Amino acid sequence: MPESEQWLELLEEKGCRITEPRRTIVDLMVHSDNALSPIDLFDKARASFPKMGLVTVYRTLEILNQLGLVERVHQKGGCHMYLRAANGHEHIMLCTRCGQAAYFHGDDLGALIHKINSESGFLIQEHWLQLHGLCKNCQ
Amino acid sequence: MPESEQWLELLEEKGCRITEPRRTIVDLMVHSDNALSPIDLFDKARASFPKMGLVTVYRTLEILNQLGLVERVHQKGGCHMYLRAANGHEHIMLCTRCGQAAYFHGDDLGALIHKINSESGFLIQEHWLQLHGLCKNCQ
DNA sequence: ATGATAATGAAATACATTTTCAATAAGGAA
């Protein structure tokens, strides 16, 4: 089953109606190699669905984020872009030159987290790691 | 030498004038255990320097950020707060209950980064790790 | 096919940040 369909099924399970705007945004997010801002999505979406409203982009991103399907990308310049979420122990890598995102399925950070827990007394509940560099093409 | 003085010297070396607003903000950032937003800083600063302008807070944070003395903190709710920057291989931990920040000096990411470089072809230039959990007091 | 209501888009609003600019103050030169 195409990934877009899986996302739409999750939306349906959550009790959401499947609409044209949502289909459009899901499709764009599933297939994008680059992080996209709400405005990026708005512009791209209107190519195939001219009536798309910017508010709907925000609302749909919020739902997809709640479902863990997309996540906000954090960059020096700002934190306004979204990307397909990393699954399990994947980590996101962003190319600083072309913007392409890649997912690396590396070790989990369990050992480090555990060490921090025991040495610092801090009880870590959540962590995120983001990597910035040059992709193969841009080196 | 107090850390505030060190920061001010770095500002001077950069060619900046040492002003009352800058002293005030530096002092607040050096001594804060919690991440602070521009508005937080604005409010706190006016306690000792009532004429402080919000724009100056933004401008000073930008300079301190360029000098690597403060860094933006990334949280689910948004990325509008700043903290003394982590040095070397320190990583920032934030308490999700009281907001207190702690710095943990544990590397171990070198191996992971190296592995990613060789396996993915991606050349990692920078990495950010941020940890969220409960500090000793809040557990 | 119908109807209840979730979802939508546009406008208004709220919030965050940056730009502009005249007045002020820092700090080197006299």
Place this chain on the structure above:
DNA sequence: TTCCTTATTGAAAATGTATTTCATTATCAT
């Protein structure tokens, strides 16, 4: 010290980003 240059400042305006409101539309269970 006093003067002068100019970086810095604060206020207002402008820009950019995100959310709320609300009447209209479209989904989907019946």
